[in-house]
Amino acid sequence: MITSITNKKVKNIVQLNKKAGQRRKEGVFIAEGIKMFLEAPDSYIQEVYVSESFLRSLGEGEKSKSTSVGEAATAVREKLKRCGYETANDDVFTKISDTQTPQGILCILKQFHYSFEDIMKKEGIPLFLMLESLQDPGNLGTIIRTGEGAGVTGVIMSKDTVDIYNPKTIRSTMGSVYRVPFLYVEDIVQTVEKLKRNGIQTYAAHLKGEKSYYQCDYRSGAAFLIGNEGNGLSAALAETADEYIKIPMKGEVESLNAAVSASLLVYEVTRQREGI
Structure with missing residues (x-):
């Protein structure tokens, strides 16, 4: 688990969020949120980060009486197993997120190239x-x-x-x-x-x-x-x-x-x- 905002990966993600030049240099971009993660092509995903509280919510979601909530939680878990992930404590995740109210999951993907x-x-x-x-x-x-x-x-x-x-x-x-x-x-x-x-x-x-x-x-x-x-x-x-x-x-x-x-x-x- 990543617990420090001075972690090298954390610093890099912050730069990727802020600087187009850094994104171009590495040939990647960041997508946040459950929908963006689930719809992302597996072959383009390079890294996935989730918060502690998000992981706990997945377990609660799978037990939910709401069919849609349970299905979404299961879909996320299955994709996390395929793609792999790293966990960050909530303070660190807030640091790497570009949103005011993070959902608790983000991924780094390869950029798309078309002619x-x-x-x-x-x-x-x-x-x-x-x-x-x-x-x-x-x-x-x-x-x-x-x-x-x-x-x-x-x-x-x-x-x-x-x-x-x-x-x-x-x-x-x-x-x-x-x-x-x-x-x-x-x-x-x-x-x-x-x-x-x-x-x-x-x-x-x-x-x-x-x-x-x-x-x-x-x-x-x-x-x-x-x-x-x-x-x-x-x-x-x-x-x-x-x-x-x-x-x-x-x-x-x-x-x-x-x-x-x-x-x-x-x-x-x-x-x-x-x-x-």
Whole structure:
């Protein structure tokens, strides 16, 4: 059991939570909580840490009269046996956790790596989200999660977009980060041109848009360009769009949160493609 916050492993986990550079250097990231642990691919898990109180709660959970609680506790125990784990006292676990109310379990996983070719091989009619310079980790996580729900092919990001392995982003994905292909690119304008050469129409939510987003036909390959929370799309990226679209708004609202905009757009695609 780890009982000291000066333990070498404890110090490393704290740095992994805080620093994107450290995560990149080691090629890993941290996922916290029962759901994130259970959904994590076994082959990507490198280390697992649990708190003393969490281990006690597992035993209580298996004895619970609630079927769902008992099943969850059993599932966690079975996965812990497969993956192995280290126990930390509660004070140490609080130190390595990135949340104010830790659930008592976290794991260190290998980072995912996809190429443009990998993403293009995915089955189905292509649907991409192209993110430029997003800076809010919660926004990015919500976009990844919503993207999975709407069946996106992949999420492609400019290199200056917030780190997808930021702990806040990982929590916001609620497990979708394990399943949605994503890619950071050096030149997002060139990448958009590559998509267009593959027959994918590109759309930018833009003040110059004349059509409302629901007036376009997205039943063939489509990609939406989503810009920075404060500044929107750069002129260079906006100019690559085949069509500008607008999201109608009432009152004095000028724009929507990036994640909300992305959600509206991808679910309109789902509505059209499923003939709803």
